[in-house]
Amino acid sequence: MLLLFLLPGAFLLPPGARGGGIVGGREAVPHSRPYMAFVTIKPWWAPAYHCGGFLVREDVVVTAAHCNVKGRVTVTLGAHNLRKREPSWQRIRARRRVPHPQYDKRTTNNDIMLLQLRTRAALTAWVKPIRLPAPWPAVPVGARCWVAGWGRMRFHPPKSSAVLREVDLAVMANETCERSLTRPYYPASMLCAGDPRGKKASLKGDSGGPLVCAGVPQGIVSWGPANGISPEVYTRVSRFVPWIRRAMQRLAGLGTSPRA
Ligand SMILES: *[C@@H]1O[C@H](CO)[C@@H](O)[C@H](O)[C@H]1NC(C)=O
Secondary structure (H helix, E strand, O other), X not given: OEOOOOOOOOXXXXXXXXXXXXEOOEEOOOOOOOXXXXXXXXXXXXXXXXXXXXEEEOOEEEEOHHHOOOOEEEEEEOOOEOOOOOOOOEEEEEEEEEEOOOOEOOOOEOOOEEEEEOOOOOOOOOOOOOOOOOOOOOOOOOOEEEEEXXXXXXXXXXXXXXXXXXXXXXXOOHHHHHHHOOOOOOOOOEEEEEOOOOOOEOOOOOOOOEEEEOOEEEEEEEEOOOOOOOOEEEEEHHHHHHHHHHHHHHHHHOXXXXXX
């Protein structure tokens, strides 16, 4: 099942989707992840959806393509506690969205999208872009990575978090995901990670957030098993770096005509 956005009360999930929200983690040190973005998509007819994302340039946030629902997109940067109006916040509307052209809704393959902000974020102690990974080499099996989000903290009853939470997971062999998931796992564009003991995970509401390994965003929270926690599937960011760079260049050349 997809690690989809947390709706108050209801989920928009294709059959088979699975959780987003940090399970078994801890509260992050406030503002220790200044690239974290909280993405709100507000359709006029429905409650807001939420996704995570990460700032890669003053005006560009990376998130998951499955977060591309119709509605007004707003990005909150510099947040730790979403229920307090912290002075560090910068709330900026998105001007454009660039989902990957080969994003496949059915298989969730190529689950990556860029959001261009209407104005550049001011770089502060609380708001800073994170560097993209090198296209090569791939992050090795066993690497310890961190996923952060404001999503669900447990499955039943669902509960989301006001503060940013984080959990450490290990990169797993591609075969682990190929073997244990019921939907196709594509190693070139997906990355497999989880908690070997099955106690920790990201869940609904963390979709689009980064999986950070040695300070580098190697994954984007994408989807996972329908029941149970591990392993989960992340978009393999390194594979998309050339596409991200081209798209960012194009966006920079487009000027400022407002189109979200
Ligand atoms: C998984 O497959 C990708 C693509 O073939 C490869 O680059 C990577 O090294 C493999 N192993 C892991 C642990 O991701």
